[in-house]
Amino acid sequence: MDAVAALPPLRQTIAAHGLDAKKRFGQHFLLDLNLTRRIARSAAPLGEGTVIEVGPGPGGLTRALLLEGASRVVAIEVDARAFGPLLELQGAAEGRLELVEADALRVEPRDLGPEPRRIVANLPYNVSTALLVQWLHAASDIADMVLMFQREVVDRLVAVPRTKDYGRLSVLAQHVCDVRRLFDVAPTAFVPPPKVTSAVARLTPRPAGDRLADLRPLERVTAAAFGQRRKMLRGSLAGLFTDPVTILEGLGLKPTARAEELSVDDFVRLAAALDNK
Numbered sequence: 001m002d003a004v005a006a007l008p009p010l011r012q013t014i015a016a017h018g019l020d021a022k023k024r025f026g027q028h029f030l031l032d033l034n035l036t037r038r039i040a041r042s043a044a045p046l047g048e049g050t051v052i053e054v055g056p057g058p059g060g061l062t063r064a065l066l067l068e069g070a071s072r073v074v075a076i077e078v079d080a081r082a083f084g085p086l087l088e089l090q091g092a093a094e095g096r097l098e099l100v101e102a103d104a105l106r107v108e109p110r111d112l113g114p115e116p117r118r119i120v121a122n123l124p125y126n127v128s129t130a131l132l133v134q135w136l137h138a139a140s141d142i143a144d145m146v147l148m149f150q151r152e153v154v155d156r157l158v159a160v161p162r163t164k165d166y167g168r169l170s171v172l173a174q175h176v177c178d179v180r181r182l183f184d185v186a187p188t189a190f191v192p193p194p195k196v197t198s199a200v201a202r203l204t205p206r207p208a209g210d211r212l213a214d215l216r217p218l219e220r221v222t223a224a225a226f227g228q229r230r231k232m233l234r235g236s237l238a239g240l241f242t243d244p245v246t247i248l249e250g251l252g253l254k255p256t257a258r259a260e261e262l263s264v265d266d267f268v269r270l271a272a273a274l275d276n277k
Contacts, residue, residue, distance in 0.1 A: 003092035004066045014058050014191075017084040028190040029057050030122050030148075035189055036064035039200055042182055043120045043146040046070040050113030054104040054121040054131065058085040061122055066093050074112045076100045104131060109141045116143035123147055125194070129169060132203075136176045137215055139205035146182070146202050154181055154199035166260050167229070168222040171267045175218065176211050177203040217271035225259035225267070232256045240274055247273050 010031045030036055047069050056062045056075040065073050090097045109117050128149050157173045158181050159165035173179050182200040187193035228236040234255035237244040245255045251269050
């Protein structure tokens with residue numbers, strides 16, 4: 001029998017190590033092996049390169065990744081308490097699991113192993129969007145991402161113009177990646193159960209030639225436009241452009257439009273205009 005499959009059930013492992021989820025780490029442990037294996041399968045193929053997991057906790061998703069054939073998993077965990085069960089799992093993984101004690105916001109994917117690099121994670125709620133934006137900047141180093149967020153975050157990731165969820169994160173993610181909602185996860189799947197439903201999304205970076213080499217101008221434009229989303233663009237962009245009306249009209253955009261009316265490509269053109277100032 002596979003040594004990982006032979007490990008005690010996660011609930012037993014958690015109890016043996018006295019491990020409880022901490023709010024300050026945004027932790028909600030995912031214990032349902034059928035569900036974690038579904039997430040792992042969504043990230044296939046796993047048999048080559050490096051699978052990067054953030055916030056493994058007691059190792060529920062980590063087990064699933066190994067059971068689904070991952071040849072190399074690098075698990076980044078900031079909570080030293082989790083290393084008891086993770087070290088047991090590392091022993092059973094027979095060289096396929098590397099543990100890194102670190103804040104994932106301070107780690108670059110390219111430093112974690114050979115390509116292709118896939119990030120698969122049940123992300124801590126309190127840093128999920130910050131991590132995603134960091135990875136969007138590093139998209140050239142990442143082949144694919146299968147990530148669990150609060151459902152409202154996935155709503156924003158896939159939102160289209162003229163809807164309430166469409167915003168800065170929608171534009172950044174959709175410009176860099178093909179974004180697909182996969183499935184929802186009920187609060188009852190977690191210990192302790194969160195107050196919100198979660199959702200899993202797959203984000204696949206587009207070829208480098210199809211996206212901006214530098215996302216910072218796009219971040220600035222979307223931050224200004226959506227930071228005052230009820231304002232007309234001629235007003236919300238006044239802090240970025242000396243004459244926003246001329247810039248907007250030159251791009252065929254209405255100065256009286258609001259941020260939610262612009263497409264992702266419209267924002268990319270605005271970012272290029274800002275970059276060329």
